[in-house]
Amino acid sequence: MAKKDETYKSALHEQDGIEPPEILSTNSANFIKAKRKKQPSVEDLVKGITSGNITDLSRAITLVESTNQMHTQKAHNIITACLPYANQSVRIGITGVPGVGKSTFIEAFGSYLTSIGRKVAVLAVDPSSSLSKGSILGDKTRMEDLVKDKNAFIRPSPSGDSLGGVARKTRETIILCEAAGFDTIIIETVGVGQSETAVHSMVDFFLLLKLAGAGDELQGIKRGIIEMADAIVINKADGDNLKAAKSAKVEFNRALRLYPEKASGWSPKVSLCSALKQEGISEVWELIQEYLKTTSTNHYFEHNRNNQNKFWLLQTIEERLKSDFYKSEIIKKELPVQIKLVEEGKTTPFAAAEYLLNLSI
Numbered sequence: 591m592a593k594k595d596e597t598y599k600s601a602l603h604e605q606d607g608i609e610p611p612e613i614l615s616t617n618s619a620n621f622i623k624a625k626r627k628k629q630p631s632v633e634d635l636v637k638g639i640t641s642g643n644i645t646d647l648s649r650a651i652t653l654v655e656s657t658n659q660m661h662t663q664k665a666h667n668i669i670t671a672c673l674p675y676a677n678q679s680v681r682i683g684i685t686g687v688p689g690v691g692k693s694t695f696i697e698a699f700g701s702y703l704t705s706i707g708r709k710v711a712v713l714a715v716d717p718s719s720s721l722s723k724g725s726i727l728g729d730k731t732r733m734e735d736l737v738k739d740k741n742a743f744i745r746p747s748p749s750g751d752s753l754g755g756v757a758r759k760t761r762e763t764i765i766l767c768e769a770a771g772f773d774t775i776i777i778e779t780v781g782v783g784q785s786e787t788a789v790h791s792m793v794d795f796f797l798l799l800k801l802a803g804a805g806d807e808l809q810g811i812k813r814g815i816i817e818m819a820d821a822i823v824i825n826k827a828d829g830d831n832l833k834a835a836k837s838a839k840v841e842f843n844r845a846l847r848l849y850p851e852k853a854s855g856w857s858p859k860v861s862l863c864s865a866l867k868q869e870g871i872s873e874v875w876e877l878i879q880e881y882l883k884t885t886s887t888n889h890y891f892e893h894n895r896n897n898q899n900k901f902w903l904l905q906t907i908e909e910r911l912k913s914d915f916y917k918s919e920i921i922k923k924e925l926p927v928q929i930k931l932v933e934e935g936k937t938t939p940f941a942a943a944e945y946l947l948n949l950s951i
Contacts, residue, residue, distance in 0.1 A: 632664060636671040639770050644743060647770045651745060654759045654766070669762050672769035677895070679768045680882060683789040685779040685815070686799030691825045692778055695799060695865040697733040702871045703774055704741040711772035712736070712744045713760055743772060761792050761902055790818045791901050794891065795878050798822045802831060802838035817849060821859050821877055828864035835862050854890045856881055915950050924949060 630638070630649060638646025653665040686692050693714075700710045712733070736742050745763065764775050779789050790796050798819040816822075822842050827835035842860045852858070859877055863870030885891040915921060928942035937945075 632667045632671065635668055636769075639668070639672060639766060640675050642771045644770075647743070647766060648745070650766050651747075651759075651763050654762045655747060665762070669765055672765055675769035676765040677768060679764075679773045679775050680795065680878070681764060681775045681777065681793040682878065683777045683779070683786075683793035683796045684799060685786050685789065685797070686825075687801075690799045690801050691865050692799055693733055695823070695825055695863070696776055696778060697736045698865040698868045698871050699874065700733075700736045700742055700776065701739065702868070702875065704736075704739050706875075708741070708774045709772045710736075710739075710742045710774045710776060711767035711770075712742065712776045712778065713763055713767070714744060714746045714778045743767065743770075764792065786815055786818060791898055794885075794894065795820050795881055797874075800824050800838070800842070801826055802835040816845065819858055820852075820854075820856060820881055821861060821874070822846075823861050823863055823870075823874055825863055825865055827862035828867050828869065854881075854885050854894070855888050856884050856890075915947075918950055920949050921946060 630646065635646050635650050639650055650665065650668050653661045653668065656662065656665070684692060684696060696712055696714075700712060703710050733744055737744050745767075747760065747763070760777060764777075767775055775793075777789055777793060779786060786796075796818050798815060798821070800822055802824050824835045824838050824842075839860045839862060846858050846860070849858075861870060861873055861877060863874060865871070882891065885894070924946060928937070928946060931937045932939055932942050
């Protein structure tokens with residue numbers, strides 16, 4: 591066998607790459623470093639938000655949703671500065687079971703509103719992945735036309751582990767959107783049946799979307815949801831389904847008469863629409879306008895807003911206390927111990943809870 595040539599190199603041998611010019615590498619690195627380091631100040635973001643800059647609004651909402659302590663403080667300062675520019679909108683909550691056509695309705699409704707000169711912000715609470723906690727961001731793909739409208743802003747937010755899928759910081763996001771000049775705020779729930787109470791506590795008008803012929807005209811509805819609804823809109827009232835929709839409207843009207851009068855002095859209405867064919871959309875807005883006129887005249891609108899602020903004050907205190915409790919180092923250390931004692935039957939859940947709470951004081 592011939593002696594192997596010592597100068598031979600395998601074709602798989604990695605060759606040295608071409609070194610980029612040193613000045614290019616240095617300049618690029620400095621540019622990237624400077625770009626990462628430079629973040630807009632609170633003053634810059636507030637100025638951008640109040641002048642209607644969507645990029646600054648999105649940045650501020652990202653800070654609001656962040657759990658980073660520095661971001662939380664910055665977000666608080668931004669919200670405080672934006673408060674004088676807020677509270678000049680109508681807030682509309684929209685709920686309904688999955689498949690009822692919420693996204694299609696909101697796109698048709700939002701497009702109609704922008705066509706008559708309104709500025710619309712849609713806060714679509716997006717279901718989070720149970721594994722990655724990431725947001726699907728489906729509403730931006732479903733509302734293809736509205737997302738391109740210069741007078742509309744769609745912000746999907748991951749629902750995370752908050753009550754019923756309602757995004758934890760939706761309330762603060764409303765303030766930022768109002769400061770940015772949006773006069774109509776639409777909040778879409780994930781429609782899982784638990785988020786309605788939280789959404790109801792942050793909106794002026796609560797709209798329940800229903801389907802006819804789905805077998806849930808009356809028996810499938812929670813009494814509490816009907817009591818909260820200011821209007822029931824039966825969607826997909828077109829084609830072969832129109833007759834069933836009209837029949838469902840009669841049934842809902844009968845049911846609504848059985849409920850006590852609302853504190854707002856408003857009698858909930860039932861309306862038909864076809865979001866897909868954009869029929870009955872303007873009538874829904876006329877309904878809301880009628881409601882606003884009624885509640886402004888009898889001063890319920892302002893009274894309701896004040897009650898909502900009190901509610902969110904108490905909710906914020908509870909959330910902060912809970913957060914501080916679990917962040918405590920001594921609780922982090924003792925909680926697993928107490929859980930193990932409970933599992934072994936050596937203490938009760940109530941005794942363990944009292945012990946831990948006493949430690950946190």
